[in-house]
Amino acid sequence: MSSLLTKTMKAIRLHAPGGPRQLVFEDVAVPSVKSNEVLVQNEVIGVNFIDTYHRTGLYKLELPATLGREAAGKVVAVGDALKSQLKVGDRVTYFSPASYAQFTAVPESSVFCLPPTVDYESAAAYTLQGLTAHYLVRSTFKLESKHTCLIQAGAGGLGQALIQMAKIIGAKVITTVSTPEKEALVRSLGADHVINYKDLPEFSSKVRELTGGKGVDVVYDGVGASTWFQSLKSLRTLGCLCLVGNASGPVPAIDPLLLSANGSLFITRPTLVDYLREPGEMQQRCTEIFQWIADGKLTLSSKTVLPLDSASQAHEILESRQSAGKILLQPPALTN
Structure with missing residues (x-):
């Protein structure tokens, strides 16, 4: 995976606060991985109201910034401190910044390994929310x-x-x-x-x-x-x-x-x-959430799936309050 870390990826970036059209689909460097992080290749990305608050400036970000707070995907690189806990190929979901991208570097404390019966769409829909x-x-x-x-x-x-x-x-x-x-x-x-x-x-x-x-x-x-x-x-x-x-x-x-x-x-x-500050608290909560999903007690009854480059449209739909259920983004397939 070392060659991957030198490549660029597609991401949704914000250079100045404002409306949905401020979201720019552009090339950025694939993030490097610290010793306590994993690199996740995002398969499905969740869209949330907090993303619109970041975009408008209601909640401040240091700009330019990659938007997003959750996604589900597979681990493609593991920091040195985590190699006994996580491995390349693990299916995970996470709550962490900069998810509107093909890849995201995520701290181990914000990662949850998915049960085999939970698909990426359900995982991305039920992590932050x-x-x-x-x-x-x-x-x-x-x-x-x-x-x-x-x-x-x-x-x-x-x-x-x-x-x-x-x-x-x-x-x-x-x-x-x-x-x-x-x-x-x-x-x-x-x-x-x-x-x-x-x-x-x-x-x-x-x-x-x-x-x-x-x-x-x-x-x-x-x-x-x-x-x-x-x-x-x-x-x-x-x-x-x-x-x-x-x-x-x-x-x-x-x-x-x-x-x-x-x-x-x-x-x-x-x-x-503030409800995830204790070590392991995110994983404890996710364990119950994803067990409910695996048991069929918690279901993704309605969704809207758009390509990542349509993030501005996703924000327009969300802010119109006309949508039902979860709005999801799908990153473009990787090209060699």
Whole structure:
């Protein structure tokens, strides 16, 4: 593989923040591998809202930068410190920067070896969003069968993961969608109640009706600006609002008195990296996630697959909020 390390590869690069057309498909050097890293030849790359936040400058990157935070593929080179743990040919998935490329150098701590029954598309779809959904239901608010949760944008990639994980746990699920087609999709995943927020923008009244006036125990809200207040109004006394994204824009500053006035509520804005800080934590979470996939309990029900050079189109689709499920990118085949 030493000759590979001197070659160039195709990648999606950002030279200045802005709209989707700021994403440039260009040649860059294949990254070198440090002693604690592996080089992964990416087969399928996941697209996530955090990628759009990096592109617009909402979350700052040192530019120029290769976008992306997750992919699945095979190991093609192994750093000296890892040769007893990982080998060339291992099928892996990872959560690490610079995945919008044919190759990515990934720290060993961010790599998970895939079970043989899990394909690359499922792996790329359920790494970042699967890990996010997992820490939300297992750690941020430890969901149990006695609980009722509200999941915003249930037809999106994160929403689908959350619905399925909540049903694996045995909780009752209320979710919001924007179209009848998406309603059918989330019902097929096990959602107990579905609200079309386009028809009912002030959906908290319906949530309270569905919960006998009590409200839900927890809301998982990745939409942000357009939903957070109705999410808060949907909570029971001592309920928890988990703000996990900004699909419609950032949430404004929140007066703490709003929390006491609505039932001594809790609010948190978690981020994935803080739930992966302990050594082996990423692998522990992935073990349960990919066992659920292997058992058929967690499925990739809908997807959009585009070539890597169509990354700008992928961002347009994601930001339009018209897509259902996961958006994936496929790198070009290697040429000799």
